[in-house]
Amino acid sequence: MESKKMQGESVPAKLLELRESIDNLDAAIILMLAERFRCTRVIGSLKAEHDLPPSDPDREVQQVVRLRALAANAGLAPDFAEGFHQYVVREVVRHHEQTRRDRAARP
């Protein structure tokens, strides 16, 4: 530890600095997810109105292929990117199904 004293003392500062970047990135991601759901809410209404299915497996396959390639290029694990996309799409389909049920229940 003696020889690393200076280095050791600078760790909390470096950690705090990186955590500030992470907090900024997280905020940006959350806001972009909010914008993404604004788009899918409109899509959900259009799909319910025109009796289109809530999910679109062909589109999802295309999205996954593209996002895996984007992730790999950026040094992000493609499986992680695909898992993230699945988490988002599950929520979107749940919204679309709810929108369809809400429309069907209207007097």
Place this chain on the structure above:
Amino acid sequence: MESKKMQGESVPAKLLELRESIDNLDAAIILMLAERFRCTRVIGSLKAEHDLPPSDPDREVQQVVRLRALAANAGLAPDFAEGFHQYVVREVVRHHEQTRRDRAARP
């Protein structure tokens, strides 16, 4: 359907337009996640080097409180935002643990 003919014909175009926005947002989110993991990789090395624990429950609670509030303000379900954050943090802690094992295994 007759009275909605014009509207019906414009649906695919509107859908395609929204999908383009979604594809852009997804690409931006993936790139920001890649940048987030660049930060946590450095944090993982610092933690392994200075024998700090891979996870930090206090920090995680603060992050969740902040992200839930950000999500609510932006019209995104706070539970969804929290689930997204858990998904990311699980992967980060897995990386930190791996980094620590890799260091311990060094001759």
